[in-house]
Amino acid sequence: MGRHAAPRGVAIPDVRERLFDAAERVLAREGASALTSRAVTTEAGCAKGLLHAHFDGLDELVAELVLDRFARTVRRAEELVARAGQSTVADNLVTVALALLHSLSPTVVGLAMTRPGASLRIRQALAAGAPSFTAIQDSITGCLEAEQRLGRFAEGADTSSIALAIVGTVHHLLMTTWADAPAPREQVGRLIVLLVGAGIDGAASARDRA
Template identity: 75%
Template sequence: MSPRGVAIPDVRERLFSAAERVLDRADPVALTSRAVTDEADCAKGLLHAHFSGGLDEFVAELVLDRFARTARLAGELSARAGRATVADNLTGVALALLTSTSPKVAGLALARPGAADLVRRALESGAPGFAAVQDSVTGYLDAERQLGRLTEGADTASLALALVGTVHHLLMTSWAGSPDPRDQVERLIVLLCGAVTPP
């Protein structure tokens, strides 16, 4: 355990990662302040010292942090316009989104009304979430359309909605024993690109 009074670098990420490990092993009800700090091997009061709103605030911040990480990842997609294939680029970002956080983390906020309310208010105030991801995918597809790699009339906003909405659905429903979501995503991308890629 970290010695008392010794600063711990990047406390938030240490606690967030510990929470994800707890969730990987157990049901969301197992996620308690004590379980997180035990997993992080730090003082019991550390979580409450950094998240004065308690476990609800911690869960909300964890979800928002993972959403922001996902949005940053999607924001890099536009730089790939004109490189590889459209299908390869979309597959890369979609699979990265699927693995950016655990379904248990995303579902955890829904199971805790206080955390869900904090997440909703943060998203309404402009915190990056799936809407930001969708905007990034739309921007990427617009760039590919300008390069002539998508048909001129391609509805890029609807294509982005179909892809991001599907990934979000699969992320929220991909539990142990369910079909591998990667195969479903890859098949959807083939279908979408086949409809808008010039021959």
């Protein structure tokens, strides 16, 4: 059954998310060159003018898509502190790192970087305080500090540097992961085990000496 536009005057719930999802599907299926206002609204099954009723063209749509996915991951990262003491330290960090990696496809990231209007909007929003990698880094630092208080992570470990290394690596993978690149999940997992392993071992040694 084909797609149908919503009748005039009928509100479409969560229209921004619907357009975001449609744009991601078009990009995944056909690539950046296929992303047009018509392609997005057709994929979303809504009237052609709906995109321009909510966004000032494709640049704003792409920018808002990137910012929305970052904000979603930041919310996931903020839950880390509450998970302190559960599962393992490494597993909790891997969960957030993978959420960030999967928040945006390389095609979306590449498109945002190559459209000057979208890139400028993203930079302006981040400078104005929109959720970004820094917020994720702060959440990881807070999680590790909570684990230190629980005795599951070495007291002297440099939590902020570990968080920076994780976020910096994820940022690199997010910008450079393509179809023929090594699996990012494995790379992130190995890095986190390496970074937090000494802290976990140090905490265990301290408990043994107590």
